[in-house]
Every structure is written in C-alpha cells, then in structure tokens.
Amino acid sequence: MIAQGHPRSIGKHVPRREDPYLLRGEGRFLDDIAEPKDTLFLSFAMSPHAHARILAIRTDAASALPGVVAVYTAEDMARFVKPIRTVIEIQGYRASSRMVLAQDEVRFVGEHVAVVVAEDPYIAQDAAELIEVDYEPLPAAVRLEEADSESAPLVHEDIPRNVMFEAAFASPDFQAAFESAEMIVSETFRTGRVAGVPLEPRGCLALLDHVADSLLFYTSTQIPHLARTALSEILDFPEPRIRVVTPEVGGGFGTKAQFYTEEVVTAALALNLRRPIKWVQDRREELLTSIHARDHIYRLEAAIDGEGRIKALRTDLTTNAGAYSSYPFGCTLEATGGARMIVGPYDIRNYAFHTRAIATHTCPSGAYRGVAQPSCFMAIEGLMDRIGRKLGIDPATVRQRNLIRSEQLPYTNVLGVRYDTGSYEECLRRALERVDYWNFRKRQAEARDDDEVLRGIGICCFTEVAGAGSGGWRVRGLTKVPGFDSASIKVEPTGKVTLLVSQAAAGQGHLTTFAQVLADYLGVKVEDVFVSEGDTATAPYGTNTFASRGAVAAGGAVIKAAQSLRQKIARIAAFLLDVDVERVELTESKAIDKENPEKSVDFRQVAQIAYSMTSVALPQGESFGLEVVEMYDPPLATWPNAVHAVVVAVDRRTAKVSIEKYVVVHDSGRLINPMIVDGQIHGGIVQGIGEALMEQIVYDEDGQMLNANLLDYLMPMALDVPQIDISHIETPSIDALGGFKGVGEGGVIGAVPAVTNAVADALARTGANINRLPLRPSYLLREMRRRQLAVDGDRK
Amino acid sequence: MKPAPFEFRAPVSLDGVLEEMREHGEAARILAGGQSLVPLMNLRMLQPSVLVSINHCKELSYIRAEEDGLVCGALARQWDVEHDQVAIQRCPLLVQALHHVGARSNRNRGTVCGSLAHADPLAELPAVALALDADMIAASSTGRRVVPAREFFVGALENSLRPDEILEAVRFPYAPTGSRSCFIELGNRNHGFAIAGVALEVTFGEDGRCRRARLAVMGGENIAKRASDTEVALAGSIIDEAAAREAGRLTASLVDVAGDFHADAAYRRELVAVLVERALIQVASGAAGRARSI
Incomplete structure (x- = not known):
C-alpha cells in the first residue's frame, strides 16, 4: 500500500544516482581498487589444444625468472582445492567435474594448465610463456554437429555419446493432434555461437585479514552470495570468514553470473601463500574462457490448419554445452529454456519437445542475456512467417490467430506454467500501427525484380521468463539457485534510511530504482534513502542479479520489508501523535494524522524514540531500533511480453543489411524508472543486432578460436544502431508484489528474431531461405546466388 | 595483454x-x-x-602544401590531415579515405605515415597512396631516398624500408583539374575493417570522356593492388553504366582476394566488382559522397 498523499517516485524518470560518478570516470571497478604493496599477480598458462593428454609440465624456466614467487599445476592445486562439481537435480543430466587447473587432459583451447604467481603482472605473463607442456594431441569434437554422433571423440570418458543432458516431453493429446492436422510446416534453425563480452573483463583481488584469519574477496561478479557459498565449499574454508564484495561491475550480461575457476585459484592462493593476490583478465582470455552461448539447432514441426493455427508443435533442440558444465547453471539452462519458452505468447495446446546438451571441445557455455530465448523465438517466429508464406496469409495475421487472447488470461500453458497477466494482442496491434505495417506491405507488393534494394519487415512477439522464484529454478533442476531475494531496511537514529539489497548491479541502476521503490512503500523521501548492495558482510543473502530478476525479486523484498517496518513506525508515531494507529499515514519521511494532516511527526522524531535518544520512552511492548530484514520468493516466474517490428533494406548486390525502422512495444508490468527500462531495452537490442547480423565466435576444425580479439569478433558500434522507437504498455503482474515483471533481457530476445525475420522477408522474393545466424553479407549473397543457380538450372 | x-x-x-x-x-x-x-x-x-x-620530434609534425603535392611529415596526425584545407581542396581522395580510418579517437593519435608504414592489407591509406602514385620519403642516418608507392608496399604488413630507415614523410600529388575521386568500402559492420574497398580518381576530358583513371583495390590477404588493366580499359571511354559494370568485372578478375571467416573469396570478388562499378558511377555523375564517420 502506498499512502494516498505520497508523491509517487515509482514510474518517474528519476536521474540515475550512478551517472555523475560513472560519467566522470570515478567509478571504482575491480582494477581501480588500490592493492596492498605486497600483492602478487597471477597469469595462467593456457592450453593450445582443443583436446590433448598432458604428458609433462616443466615449470623450471618459469620459476627461475626473477620476480616469480611460485608456479602451480593441477597436482599442486589438488592438495587444497576440490573440483567444481555442478549439481543439477533433473532427470537426464550427467554431472561433470572440473579441476580449477586441467589435470591429465585438456578439453578446450584456453583451458588453464598452470598458474604463475609473480610480483607484477608483466613478469607473471612473461613466466607463463616459459612453462613447457608436453601434449599428446587427441582427436577433438569441436562442432556441435560432429560431437553429436556415435563416432565422435568423447569429451568425458564417463559421458557416453557426449550427451550431458537429455529430456523429452509430450502433452497428453500431442500425437493425435499432430497426426490429424491438415498440414505440417517444418524448418531447421541454426543460431551462431556468441558471448556476452562485457566491457570490463573478469577479475578478482583476494586479501587476508590476518587478525581474524578471514578472506576479503573482491570479484567482478553478478553473484556475490552464491560465489561466497561456492568458495567456502570448494576451499573447505568457513563461510562466515569469507566476505565477498563486488565493486562497480562493468557489465555482466550473465557472463558474470557464473562462478569461475580463476576465482577459486585467486582465493586459494591468497590463503595458501598468505599474501594478497590479484588477477585481472585480458580480452583474449575473456573471449577464450568466459562462457559462450547460443550454439543451437532447432528442428521445428508445426501441424497447422488451413487458417494458419498451430494445432500441435514439436521442437527438437540441440545445444552446445562446451567442455564442462558451468557453475551454478550447468549445461541444462539453454536446453531446458529453449524447449520450454518456445510456446511463448501463443495458444498452443499440444506440444512435444526433445532437448539435449552436447559436450564439445570448446569453451563451456552458460547463461548469456536472454539465455535460449533469442534463439527459440527466432525459431518459432521464423516458423510463423513460413506458415504465412505457405498458406499465402500475412505473417502478422498468422500471429494474431495464434496469440493467447486477453480473455484467456490468467492462462496456464501446455507445460503447466501460469501467465498471470499480459497484453499480447494489444502489443502486436500497436506495433503494427507504429511501424506502419500494412502500408509497408502495400509498398512491398509494388517492388520490382530489378530494384537495387530489397525491403523486408520482421516481427517478433514474445513472452520472457523473468523474476523466477524458487519454484521456477526447481522446475529446471537448479537446486543451487535459491530463488528468493532480500532487503534490509534501517531507519537510522537521524531518520534517514539505509537500504541493503541482496543484489549486485552491473550497470542496472539499482541504487536509484530500489530507492524509488522504498520511497513509495515506506513513505519516505527518495533523497532520504541510501542504497547499498554487493557486500556479503552487510547485505542479506539472496539469489543475486541475473535472469531479469532484480526488480521482481529484490523489488518485492523491498516492498515486503517496507510493509513490515512501516507498521512499527506507525505505532510509535501514533503514540506520539496520540491517535489510533489506523489514522497514521507515512508520507515524505513524516507520519501524519490522516484526519488532521497538519499534525505530524517526522521520521527523525520516531527514530529518536526507537533508538532511545530522547526523554520520551519507547511505548510499552516495542523493541528498540527501526530495522527489518525480509526475504521474498517471487512466483514461478513473471511474464513480460513485447513485440519488436523491424524494417530492413538489403542491398541486392552486396547483401548488406541496413535497419531502416525499429519499433518496440513493451510490457514489463509496472515500470519503476522508465528511463532505465528504455536503457535496458536499447542495450539489449544492440546486443541482438550484433547477434543477428555480425557476431560469431569462430572455432576452426581443430578447435582453435580464430577471433579471440575485438578486431575480429565483431560487435555492433554506433553506426550500426538505428533509432529505436519504444512505447510501453503497463499490465501489472498480479502474482508478484509491486506488479513488476522484469526487463533485463527483453531487448535481445526480441531483436534477434525480428531482425532475422526482416532480412528473411526481404530476401524471400529471391527464393532464398534464411535460417542461420549471423546474417553476414557473404552468407546472404551466397543464399541468393544458390537460389538463382537453382532457378537457372530449372530453366535449362 | x-x-x-x-x-x-x-x-x-x-x-x-x-x-x-x-x-x-x-x-x-x-x-x-x-x-x-x-x-x-x-x-x-x-x-x-x-x-x-618519434612523438617528441616536433620537426616531423607538419602538413606542407608544396608545389608538386601535399607532404605529410611522419607525425602528421590523421585528424589534422583530414581537416587540412589544402588537403580538402586538392587531395580529396585522401580525405575521403581518412573518414573511414578508425574512429575519431584513433585518428587524433594515428598518423598518416604510420598507417602507410604498417601496410595492413585492409588499411585505406595504402590503397590511396598506390592509386595516386604517392612518393614515400625514406630517411636513414646515411641519407634520404624517394620510394614510389608501388615499390614501397611489398606485402601484408611488409614495406621496403631498410631496417635502419624510417618513413619520414609522404607526398600525395594534387588532384588534376577535371578530376573527381571516390573512396568506398564495405564491411560486416559499418565501422572498422572492411571486407573490400576501392580508391578511385578519374580525370575527365572536356568531352566528358575519361582521360585518366587511377584505381587501387583492397580485399584481403595481400596489400592493396593497383588495377592497371582497368585503368587502361577506361582511358578514353565514356563512363556509363555498362562501362562501369565491365570495369568492375575486369577488376574483380585481376585482384587477389582473401577467403576467411569474415567473408569468403567469392563474396569479396563480387564485392570488388560492385564497389568499382559504384565508385565509377559516383565520379561520373559528379555526386559528392560523404561517408558516415565516427
């Protein structure tokens, strides 16, 4: 409940508190933390082979280099570090263990085989180059298509056929519905391997407090609490003696929602050598070893009626897990995500999937912004267009016919998942209007075969799984991901408010948005709230920041904590005002008598009593202090939805794509700070444009990564980004406190399918079938030519 | 790193x-x-x-309009050359190419001579130097010599300087009266290294025919290449759509192109043909193209 008279902060474009210091270059990132004078630095020796047996490691030359303190191999580390084992409690999952340094065998290029500890990072790197390793190269399973076969080299001896995870599902009437349908439309979609590539690579600094024998661990992560628990378990070091602090984090995108081997090594060596240890990753290491994503193959078959309605859908999904299960999400996140989310905003009552995660000799995959949703919506939205083409029905109409109608909400989908509220039809209607869809189609119909430019329009309608609570993670077997988040509020003796949140921002503006939420729900002025997070010594435990969960999970916790604290404030204020507590309303850092608004006491007066700092005694039965901690477990998930509509022009002769129009109609429930929401959408779209048009991690057949630098791994830059027209619909969640639905991933989820469909639509008149990413000009031209040759061949 | x-x-x-x-x-x-x-x-x-x-050698930091061309000293920054009034008036191809070099922050610091000496196959300036027959002025403790651009560029990241020499300056000849020029390139993204590019200057006679064409093409593995046969074919002709298309086709058959994960060789070859054709149409029509630039 928000007080009637309280001026709302939620929904306002409150300027970000983070901007002044970030824009001035004063943000304190990991590498800005001044390390103590006796700090030692790490450099890892990396495997040059995708798959090889380690026969011998000679570290003498490295150890002899002046300035080198020690060199460790897997054998040395095994004495004080346990392997990382990702437990996932789901049928069909085969766990793999990973030592923090490769033992006996290397399984991807870039895997660490030894680590140098030296007095400065330059010497450390010089020494790493002096480590000599004898390898016996072994056959590698690099590409997904190759690894997924009986004859492929095994990545792990105990994982037959490289199948790390396999699951299947069929709704009760699926088979009958599939077989009785009028026709089948099928397509295979192949997405490209990409990575999150945060501006700031990973890094950590481990410091010992010798008095208390505790570890202060700075790390550039999205998951400080989970990292602390993992560190404690892997190092066998008491959790209370570990304090994890995230400094300013320069982008995460899920890349930093994993816990990594280097974090274990840094902490372990600090404890072992009893010296501060610092490790900062460079870009090459970042691209070689931070999780990759999206290397997927979708085979879809839709049984449809003559009107384009999907009567039954079958998904066969194969994902590339890489060499190891990453922690804590393992290799199942993309495989379960893609297969489960693909039904999206559509009323599909009969559904079956078969999904697998295949091990390969490549960098482990993990949770990158959107997880499998950019790819699964590329598949289903691509299929919608193909249904339209097959039946001669406009693809927008096909979507309209398949969408869940407003009157069907709340709606339980074929997998038993509840969508509480949404605006699927209205989003599509408004997006078509804003992109001027039907006029575009008219102009497109008048296009001629000799036009130099081919124009196309692409749509993506999607739902996004966001803000998942414990139920949402359990359903996917992720028992090491708690699901709840928490907030601790302290009204200090001076009446100002400290809010500690269990999150860890990587640029999302939490210091601003959570202050806004608390301001409204506690009735305090936004400027009186100080927000802090990312320090496990002060912030309460929680699941942390990923999967579009910040606003929903921590926002809910803030609301819950505010509701509980406001009662105590109201009781003390009622005592001071000498009225019934029902008459007290909290607004703008004051408690007022609703029936006599001139009568009020401010938070300071209430706090002075609560902290026993005035002659007025605390009312009988009240406890001292004004603080509360609350945990909030959100529903299984909240369901933001949106429609992206994109117009592209493709140069017929160079196949270069330009984006001419970009429209987004987005519904993420109640908006806390629209400016920040728009920023999230912009950023996601830019990443989606990259994924659709240019980004791709390239491994050659031997498993060498050919583009582990930002000259060759192409990410979009200013000139590649169009004007983006965003409009919002606000349909609050009824299942989640506050009505928030989460917004971190929607931009990228909508962009990849919409851009892909627009390009495929533009090229459809040439007969080219565009079904793989990225849509680089050379690929597009090849497809047009291939089709042209086929046509010419037919004529002969 | x-x-x-x-x-x-x-x-x-x-x-x-x-x-x-x-x-x-x-x-x-x-x-x-x-x-x-x-x-x-x-x-x-x-x-x-x-x-x-060489950043403390003030004497190398100059852009000089000499009688037979614009001379950029080894410390002439790309941004300064791009905005030099004489360069804009009299060396338009150089300025057009500079729009494509890196981003502004790169051009603030990067030098024209440095880019030439580095000799990257997909750098814009070597293509311009080749097309215009720029003079490369090499200096060593034993003296100076002038190396023609065609002899300066040996291969990818390879020039013909001796180990004791530096590229002290470069002289770009001024565009002749009646000439128009065009630099275009295309990449997987709109900024950064191109897949292929074309540097073109055409001098037109009073009858509107091409009197002299200068054309260099970049497209991959090796350093940019002068398309002499195309220049010969164009001399004396009217540059219309058919001629431009034919010149594109001819050029594409002459140049070495790379096939890599950015683009296959067939695409690069086709792209060279299209870019040459479009550059010719642009200079023939007198349209002034200005690249989008950051």
Missing part, C-alpha cells in the same frame, strides 16, 4: 631517431600514433626489443 619487455627511446630530433635506428635496426620499431602497433605488442604478436618514439 601485457607486452613483452622492451626498451623505450624518445629522441627529440630526427637525427636522434635515425641514430637509434642505425644502432638497433631490425630489433627496433618506430612508435608514432601507436594505434596498430601497441595492440599488436599487447597481444605479443610483435615483440620489438627497442621502441623508438
């Missing part, structure tokens, strides 16, 4: 620089803007044992 150990020298005069080069030769590299060299050193792909900075 920490460079291997190296010694650093920063002489304050050209003589001092040349003395360092005489002493260290092969082991030394010149540091001018450092926009290519420093990243390569950080990746340890280049490991010079001595780095000789």
